[in-house]
Amino acid sequence: MRKLKALVRQWSIAQQHYYQPLVDKLQQCSIHTVHDLFQANLDSLVSLTNSRRQIIRAFREQVILDSMAKEASFQPKDVVTFSTGFATLDRSLGGGIRLGEVTEICGTAQSGRAKYVQQIMENFLLAFEQSSMHHIDTTGLFDAKSIQTQLLPRIHCNKAFSIPAVITVLESVGAFQAVDGLPTMIVLDNMASVLDSNWQAGFHECLYISRVFLLSCNIDVTAYNVVENMVQHLITIDEAI
Structure with missing residues (x-):
């Protein structure tokens, strides 16, 4: 399972600065991995971390995008x-x-x-x-x-x-x-x-x-x-x- 802290360290400095407080709160709630993050629903995350819903949603969406980028294969190919x-x-x-x-x-x-x-x-x-x-x-x-x-x-x-x-x-x-x-x-x-x-x-x-x-x-x-x-x-x- 991918660790959230390791994932965020690969993001831009601005993203790290913006999301680090949320990551710290998630860690305190025993939410350490991508799997943990998506096992909890949005309402429970808002309650557990006392964070704004918009920030949590944006964070989860960025995690999805990053996970998708890792899954994709970018091998060159002929364009049709x-x-x-x-x-x-x-x-x-x-x-x-x-x-x-x-x-x-x-x-x-x-x-x-x-x-x-x-x-x-x-x-x-x-x-x-x-x-x-x-x-x-x-x-x-x-x-x-x-x-x-x-x-x-x-x-x-x-x-x-x-x-x-x-x-x-x-x-x-x-x-x-x-x-x-x-x-x-x-x-x-x-x-x-x-x-x-x-x-x-x-x-x-x-x-x-x-x-x-x-x-x-x-x-x-x-x-x-x-x-x-x-x-x-x-x-x-x-x-x-």
């Missing part, structure tokens, strides 16, 4: 992209959406993000004519009727209303990919609905999801977030989450 549908955005992204990376799409309510995600799904299938894709619906609201009819047979729709169910689908997709060998896109719509505000859905299960994503080098993963102003750190390694 497909178009977002917008030339300006493609140029900004260095050619479009990259295979083998996690892409997060989020926006405020009624911003048209659902329609745009469907466009990206179509773009992928048109760009890789032999490939299929997997849509994981965690809300029960996905409707494929607006997608081009000829593309529908290549879209595998799955419903998963908990993190264990999401993991099961991802493992199945990974096994399929290992045999098939073709580029595959996964759309996770959306992670927020299976996580609660105190991260009680399971820190280690979420890290496992990140490993499945990041180690599937030929799979393009689109994490589609439909909750306003919320992002998913665990699957995007992105403070946006």
Whole structure:
């Protein structure tokens, strides 16, 4: 288990100065490791340390990001992209959406993000004519009727209303990919609905999801977030989450 003190020593001087009082209080409460930190819920940590909720939440999120960075493999590889549908955005992204990376799409309510995600799904299938894709619906609201009819047979729709169910689908997709060998896109719509505000859905299960994503080098993963102003750190390694 990674020690919190050792973890914080790897951060910037400013971060160490800001979080050290909290780390000291956690130590006094016998919370020494990353595992200990996520075994306790946010309310109990606030009570035990007499610290501000915002500071504790920010600290836990930084610990997640750091843990994710350690899990990721940054080996150089050939970059394969497909178009977002917008030339300006493609140029900004260095050619479009990259295979083998996690892409997060989020926006405020009624911003048209659902329609745009469907466009990206179509773009992928048109760009890789032999490939299929997997849509994981965690809300029960996905409707494929607006997608081009000829593309529908290549879209595998799955419903998963908990993190264990999401993991099961991802493992199945990974096994399929290992045999098939073709580029595959996964759309996770959306992670927020299976996580609660105190991260009680399971820190280690979420890290496992990140490993499945990041180690599937030929799979393009689109994490589609439909909750306003919320992002998913665990699957995007992105403070946006």
